[in-house]
Amino acid sequence: MNGILPLWKPKGITSHDCVLKTRKLLHLKKIGHTGTLDPDVEGVLPLCIGQATKIVPFLTDTKKTYITEVKLGISTETEDSQGEVVETKHVIHPPSQQKIENVLQLFQGEIMQVPPMYSAVKVNGKKLYEYARMNEHVERPRRTVFIYQLEQLKKNCHHDRFWLKVVCSKGTYIRTLCVNIGNLLGYPAHMSDLYRMETGAISQEDTSTFSEIEQAVKEERQNELLLPIGNCLRHMPSIDVDKDTRKRVLYGQKLPKPHHTPETEPFLVRFDKQVIAVYKTHPDNDTIMKPVRVFNHE
Template sequence: MDGILPLWKPKGMTSHDCVMKVRKLLHTKKVGHTGTLDPEVEGVLPICIGQATKIVPFLTDTKKTYIAEMFLGIATETEDSYGEVIASKTVNHSFTEEEIDAALNSFRGKITQIPPMYSAVKVNGKKLYEYARQHIDVERPKRQVEIYELKKLPNKQPSNQVFRLKIVCSKGTYIRTLCVDIGKKLGYPAHMSALERIQTGAFAKEDTVNFAELEKAATSDDAKFLLLPIVSGLQHLKTLEVDEKTKVRVRHGQKLPRPDSITSADPFKVMHGNELLAVYQVHPDHHNEIKPVRVFNEN
C-alpha cells in the first residue's frame, strides 16, 4: 500500500500517536507524518504510507496555512491557553482595523523568531521543554521564518480581546510566538487561545479524512481508496518529463546530463506521462549533471 492519507488530526493526539494508530489500522510499518502538530491543535496532517515515506522531507518543507485565535490581555508560560498565567493587563482599548493591520504588517515577510521554552527545539542535545519543566533558563536559538500572508478575520462574536487570524507561513513558524509578538506590538500581553491547520502544501481541510472514516474503510479493506497518489505531495516541485529510454535510466537511479530546463538547485520530480519515477537534483559537485535523491519502485 503506497500513497498519502490526508488525515484530519484530532485534538488530544500527538502526531506520533496518529502514526501509530494508522500503522495499526492499515497493518503496515512504513508510515510517517509530515510536520508535527501539538496535541491540543487539530488540522491537516498528511500521513505518508509505503513508498510515500520517501517524500516526507519534501512535504515537510511546504507552506502551511493556519486559522489562529489570539487572546489579548493575558500571557502564559507556554504561549497558549494551557499554561500558567505570567502576565495580565486589562484591555480597555477598542482597536481599529487600521491599527490592527499596521501591527500585522510588521510581521509580514521574513521575520526572526525565538522559539518558546515549551517547544521541542533542542539546545545542547536537550529539548527546550525539558529545561522549562526544570525551571532552567537557556539561550534559545533564533530562527528566520517567512510569513506569506497574515490577516485578521471577522470575529465570531464582538470582542476587543479575541482576534482571529489567517496565517500562511513557512515551515518552522511558531504561531504561538507570533501571537505573543503581535500582542506586544499592540501593547498588551497575549497568547494563542486556539489553532487549526487548514492546509499543508497541496492538502486542504476539505481533502481530509478523519479516524472514524479510516476505521470504517479499514474493516472492509477499502482504506486504499482513501489514499492519494504520491505525486500529489510533490505538486510544489518543478517537473522534468522524460522519454521511455530515459525512464529506464531513471528507474536504475543513474545520473543524467543536466537539461537546459533545470535552472535552479532545487529538487524536482521526474515524470513519464502520469507516472512518478523519482526526485532528482543538480549534482552538488558536477553542475552539468543531475542525480537521484529518491527513486520510486515500479508497482
Template sequence: MHGILPLWKPKGMTSHDCVVRIRRLFKTKKVGHTGTLDPEVEGILPICIGQATKIVPFLTDTKKTYIAELKLGWSTETEDDQGEIIERKPVTDFPTEETVDNVLQSFKGEITQIPPMYSAVKVNGRKLYEYARKNLEVERPKRSVTIFEIERISLQEEKIRFKVVCSKGTYIRTLCVNIGEKLGYPAHMSDLCRTQTGSFDEKDGLSFTEIEEAVMNQKEEQLLCPLLRGVDHLDELQVDESIKRKVENGRKLEKPEQPIKTDPFRVMHGRELLAIYQNHPEKNGQIKPVRVFQV
C-alpha cells in the same frame, strides 16, 4: 500499499499518536507525518504510507495555512492557553480594526522568531521542553521564517482571529505573542486550526471515524492520494524511456537544457513519478537522485 492519507487530526492527540494509530489500522510500520501539530491543535495532517514516506521532507517543506486566535490580557509560559500565566495586563483600550490590520501586516515577509521553551526544537541534543520542565533556561536559536499572507478575520472582546499562510517551522504561538507585544499587551494563542499543507486542505481531511469505517470495509486503499500529489509544488523534468531506466537505477544525469525552477525537482515519465533529483552540489552540470521510487 503506498500513498498519502489526508488525515484531519483531532484535538487531544499528538502527531505521533496519529502515526501509531494509522500503523495499526493499515498494518504497516512505514508511516510518517508531515509536520507536527500540538495536541490541542486540529487540522490537516497528511500521513505518508509505504513508498510515500520517501517524500515526507518535501511535503513538510511546503506552505502551511492556519486560522489562529490570540487573546490579549495575559501571556503564559507555553505561549498558548495550556500554560501557567506569567504576565497580566487588563485590556482597557482594545485596538481598532485599522490598528490590528497594520500590526498584522507588519509581520508579512521574512521575520525572525525565537522558538518557545515548550517546543521540540533541540539544543545540545535535548528538546527545549525537556529543559523547560526542569525550569532550566537555555539560549534558544533564532530562526528565519516567512509570512506569505496574514489577514484579520474578526475582533471580539479581547480576541483577535486571523488567517496566516507561512513557511515551514513558523511558530504561530510565538507569532500571537509578538502581535500582542506590538499592540501593547501580553498575549497568548487561544485557538489554532491548520487548514492547508501544500495542496491538501480541509476539504480533503478524513476523520478517524471515516478511516476506520473504510478499513472495516477493506476500502482503505481508496482513501490514499498518489505520491505525485505530495510533490506537485516541485518543478518537473520529463524523461524518455532510455533515461527512465537510468533514473530507476539511481544514476547521475547530465543537467537538462530546459530551465528547472525548483531544486530539488521531480523526474517524470508521462504521469509516472520516478524520482526526486537535485542539482549536484559538487559537480556542476550534473543532477543526482535524492529519492528513487519503486512503486
C-alpha cells in the same frame, strides 16, 4: 498501499499517536507523518504510506496555512492556553479593527522569531523545554521565517480575542506570532486556539477523519483515500523523461543533465505524468544528475 493519506487530526492526541492508530487500522507498519502538530491542535496531518515515506523531507519544507485565535490580556509560560499564567492585564479598551490591521502589516514578509522556551528547538544538544522544566536560563537562537499572508477574520470576534489566518513558511511559531502581535497592541497575549488548514498542496477538503478511515477499511476501499505522491509535490519543479530514460531512473542511475533543468533543486523526474524519482545535480560534476529518491510504483 503507496501514497499520502491526508488525515484530519483531532485534538487530544499526538501526531505519533495518529501514526500508531493508522497503522492498526490499515495493518501496515510503513507509515510516517510530515510534521508534528501539538496534541491540542486540530488540522491537516499528511501521513505518508509505503513508497510515499520517501518524500517526507520534501513535504515538511512547504507553506502552511493556519487559523488561530489570539487572546489578549493573559500571557502564559508556553505561549498557548496550556501553560501557567505569567501576566494579566484587563482589556478595558480593546484595540480597534484598524489598529489590529496596522499591527498585522508589521509581521508580513520576512521576520525574526525567538522560539518559545517550551519548544523542541535544541541548544547545546538539549531541547529548550528541558531547560524550561529545570528553570534553567539559556539564550535562544533567533530564526528567520516568512509570513506570506496574515489577515484578521471578521467573524466570532470578541473584545479581548480575535481570529487570524496565517500563511507561513516552515519553522514559524504561531504561538510566538500571537504573543508578539499582542505586545504591539499593548497587552500580554497568548494563542488560545489553532487549526492547520493546509500544508503544501494538501487542504482540509482532501482529509479524512479516523471514523471515515475505519469505514473505508470495512468496505475495503481504503486506497480511495490516498493521494498520489506527485499530487503532494506540486511545489517542486519537474522534468519529463522518455521510456528508455525511465528504466535508467528506476534503476537509480546517474544521468546526463538535460540542457533545460529547473533552477531550483532538487527536482522531480516524471514519466507519463507520474513522478518516478527526485534528482539533483551531482556535487562533483554539474553535467550529471544523481537520484535523491526513486519510487517503485509496481
